[in-house]
Amino acid sequence: MSKRKHLAIYYTGGTIGMKPTAIGLSPAQDLSELTAPIMQEFAEHFSYDWIIDQPLIDSSAITLTDWIKWLQWLDNHAANYHGILILHGTDTMAYTANILALARPQLNKPLILTGAQHPLAAENSDGSLNLRTALAAFTLPQLQSTVIAFNGQLWPAIGSSKVSTESTAGFANAHFGSLAQWSATHGWSNTRFKTPVPVTDNTAVYQLNPAVRIHCFTITPGANTDMISSSLIHNPPDGVILQSYGNGNTPDDAHLLQAIQTIGQNHIPIVNISQVPQGKCASIYAQGHALRQAGVINAGKCNLETALALLTLAVSNHWTTEQILTCLQQHDLI
Numbered sequence: 005m006s007k008r009k010h011l012a013i014y015y016t017g018g019t020i021g022m023k024p025t026a027i028g029l030s031p032a033q034d035l036s037e038l039t040a041p042i043m044q045e046f047a048e049h050f051s052y053d054w055i056i057d058q059p060l061i062d063s064s065a066i067t068l069t070d071w072i073k074w075l076q077w078l079d080n081h082a083a084n085y086h087g088i089l090i091l092h093g094t095d096t097m098a099y100t101a102n103i104l105a106l107a108r109p110q111l112n113k114p115l116i117l118t119g120a121q122h123p124l125a126a127e128n129s130d131g132s133l134n135l136r137t138a139l140a141a142f143t144l145p146q147l148q149s150t151v152i153a154f155n156g157q158l159w160p161a162i163g164s165s166k167v168s169t170e171s172t173a174g175f176a177n178a179h180f181g182s183l184a185q186w187s188a189t190h191g192w193s194n195t196r197f198k199t200p201v202p203v204t205d206n207t208a209v210y211q212l213n214p215a216v217r218i219h220c221f222t223i224t225p226g227a228n229t230d231m232i233s234s235s236l237i238h239n240p241p242d243g244v245i246l247q248s249y250g251n252g253n254t255p256d257d258a259h260l261l262q263a264i265q266t267i268g269q270n271h272i273p274i275v276n277i278s279q280v281p282q283g284k285c286a287s288i289y290a291q292g293h294a295l296r297q298a299g300v301i302n303a304g305k306c307n308l309e310t311a312l313a314l315l316t317l318a319v320s321n322h323w324t325t326e327q328i329l330t331c332l333q334q335h336d337l338i
Contacts, residue, residue: 009086017060018093020120031060063093101161102313105150178282243315252285268299304338
């Protein structure tokens with residue numbers, strides 16, 4: 005029998021390990037005990053080290069400081085394992101998956117995030133399926149990237165979003181789809197792994213600045229362009245995400261364009277993404293021409309989670325516009 009793979013299981017908190025309290029569900033410390041029967045099912049394939057984050061948190065409370073701590077842990081310990089499983093709350097799981105994928109593009113091993121819509125200890129919880137899907141994924145030799153395992157699916161980190169709070173099918177990836185499907189009875193099916201796109205810098209390790217402020221503005225019909233313009237001028241952030249219509253279209257508002265030009269002169273990057281789940285910002289309509297002329301970067305297929313991770317890294321590491329575009333190209337986003 006081949007040597008078992010050694011996995012790290014990093015428990016950050018989240019619904020999968022929560023228990024009821026007087027004020028609502030809260031993370032509990034005994035998840036390793038609850039998961040023991042499931043882990044035993046895969047004992048032939050894996051040995052495990054548990055890392056229990058302190059403090060355990062609801063994922064809606066995550067800050068950049070948490071991401072920095074997790075990235076530092078990866079830098080110090082990932083080489084000791086064949087793969088890393090991160091147990092994470094669903095609210096911000098896609099944000100974390102994107103930051104890990106973009107910040108550590110050369111990890112070259114499976115990094116899988118999973119969690120649950122219902123606590124593992126609850127009746128009919130989806131946690132057991134999600135955990136089994138994640139563990140089974142470590143048996144796939146093709147998997148050498150960051151993914152989300154949820155509801156029997158493997159979703160690539162880049163482009164993934166939480167799409168439901170009601171259904172166990174809590175995640176999806178509108179542009180890149182599912183990499184594989186798993187069931188306890190049939191195993192893996194519909195696998196569609198791609199050859200990874202080469203990263204120009206094989207030693208790429210990007211850092212995060214915990215003070216970085218990325219502002220996101222959603223364009224809506226009405227007078228909110230005045231609010232956006234005022235905010236950009238009087239409270240300039242470190243980077244800006246515009247969630248625009250369709251293929252990246254916005255109103256031709258003189259004040260908004262002037263505000264964008266002003267902060268652009270201060271080398272504050274602005275990326276434009278579509279509000280549409282399967283939208284792509286592209287130079288198609290004349291309506292978006294003025295925005296592009298003002299220096300806004302069309303971020304192609306980026307969803308909000310990917311755009312936030314990208315800009316956070318861009319600002320933290322002082323990327324130029326060309327470096328941002330290169331990253332977008334490397335991940336098939338433009």
